[in-house]
Amino acid sequence: MTNSLRAPYDGVVIAAPVTIPYVRYSIESAQWWIGRALSALVAQAGIKASDIDGMCVSSFTMGTDSGVGLTQHFGLCVRWLDTIPLGGASAIAGLRKAARAVQARDADIVACIAGDTNHVDSFRLTLENFSRFNQDAVYPYGAGGANSSFALIARNYMRTFGVTREDVGRIAVAQRTNALCNPHALMKTPLTMEQYLAARPISDPIHLFDCVMPCAGAEAFLVMREETATSLALPAVRLLSTIERHNAFADDPMQVRGGWAMDVGELYAMAGVKPDDLDVVQTYDDYPVITMMQFEDLGFCRKGEGAAFVRQHDLTIDGDFPHNTSGGQLSVGQAGAAGAYLGLVEGLRQVLGTAGPTQVGNASLALASGFGMINYDRGLASGAAIFAGPSR
């Protein structure tokens, strides 16, 4: 492991993990969902909205609004503000920025929120208007959206490393088992390996249960200094380390690894822990093959051993490698940018011991990762964080 020269996150904590339960379609706006999350944050933390002096928001469906419009919309007066359009990497990126803001006392309490609505046509519109490279050079090619782009990556990865659909399916099936414990998961029926394998093809080799279901929802948490949490008597999670990387390995002709592989040494060194020490892992599961890639790039096994890793481990809540305990996006749903927050927020609940029916026994140390923005031919943004609960 490499030594990190970065300043530690001493004294930075995360509190009040909030999930606004998802619905498949919503006639409400993204602003409504973000408003619900903000309200829940205030209620859960026992503070006034005016105590929030920093905000960081992520959303695909806010229309012409950015964070500043939301301050007036919600009657907030903040001295630190950010809008993070990094898709699945938004939560980690937001957490990193908020952590440094409170550490430097640019703000005392930062609300990190992601929320998106899902109107009947909004997912297609998001696909159409995703990025310039996507508009120019991807969407006009079959309009398969992320499914087709990830299909190309999955096909190449699976062929290169001899991975079968059944290997990848283990991740989806285990997450569905977890989701059955989560009353808010949109998927409420068990998924067998036979059903997974028999699902209809969407964009080969991506089949139905490799895809997330777009939905509406919101997720949020507060970032503050430890003494603030103590004064509010708020149970809080200590932030130990983070990494973030964009457009890594640009010379790889196709994506077989994400930016985590560049920085993973620093992730563990900064936290002073080893992969084995983790009690819970929450990866970004827009497609199970991307989760398999994260098992490799986040140091749980070597490159090309992801399939063997999932064969050797039980990824359910009660298993030896509790992973995506809420069911992940694959089973809970992908509420736009809130999908980035889903794993992190569930990880916070796990180490706080407040995860309820999905709680892993004695969980105190967790990792959450993010991945986002398939701008052209690969996901560009990646990040990860390690954090510890009060019992550690």
Place this chain on the structure above:
Amino acid sequence: MIDPIKPPRRKNPLLRTRLPALPPRPRSRTSHGFTRAAAEGRFVLQRCEACGCFAYPAREACPSCLFDGLTFVEAPRRGMLLAETTARVPSDVYFRERAPWRIGLVKMDCGPTIVAHLHADCVEGAAVRMSLQLDKSGQAVAFAHPEGETANMADDKQWREMTADPKFRRVLVTNGRSVIGQEAAVALRAAGAKTVFVGVAEPWRPFAGENLLRGQDGIEIVTLDAADEKVVADLAADIGGKVDILVNTTEYVRPGGLLDRRGTSIARDEIDQAYLGFINLAQAFGPAMRMRGADGINSSAAWVNILSVYALANWPAFGAYSASQAACLSLSHSLRAELRPGGVRVMNLFTGPVDTEWFQTVPPPKVAPRAIAQAIVSGLKGGLEEMYVGDVAEEIRQRLAANPKALERELDR
């Protein structure tokens, strides 16, 4: 290996005609560098003038050295198909109706990776040859072909969306009295057109070359004088619903500019025939063609204009004629936009002086009518939008790009 497409059955008049949908249209302004090349059938990529690296998709700065001088230049077409997928549930109506749709990621030998439509005979891990095509929205897309020839190659389902191949289609050639019209009719029939209707004004009057058309299998002479609104409308009422490709070969060439003519009667004839004739044809046949852009194997597909290259730069020796051609060129751009919702292409062929009677005193090189006919066929098969036929046309194109003012002075002789 592709099965040959089958001749379509006669259309059931009781069934609703399926309306055309178009593939996604939005592109960045810079990306239209590809549109420009695709219109002429060229393959280009952006190349950095400073470090020489090729880039894709269209960018504003070089990803290797940040220099902003990225020029669209002819690029090597060879690449390797890294991975493919078949989109079965696209989110867009056009592709959903045509699913399954196959795409792939191609690593070009010259560097960039390109998401491309795949010809059915492309194989993962094998070499492919890339071209830029105009899709039904008229926007440039990358299309990967197998490196060599394969059986029934042009019948590929996805390729046929990119072209206006005459095979099994019905064509109207508007002027069968001209040698160009006659050669075009014969060439289109030979290219697999089911029927070629050939318009002839007052067809009971004998004309030179009549034997090439009359009584020939698959060629049908119809009464048409483009300048006569009533005659055009009558013909459209008769065959307008089965014209898949319209080749406007209307020609009316007279020498002279402004000062050596007296009055406007010749100019009026030029306008009547070329410009108003174009309008008559467009108004009579355009609406039905726009409706039938997705009507199966023999959907409407293209409108072809034969224009003088002097539409682009006036040649005073034929000054008024050049102006009538410029008017038609401008009109063709309006027609292109108006036919767009049907996915119907408008192809303009620019020619220099043709080897016909009205250019008798013009020295060679002149374009053989047969060369124009062959260009029509190859342009339709390649899905082109702009073609320059013959040495004169090609030279004018280059000189216009180099220095329009020099061209103007030098044509003034």
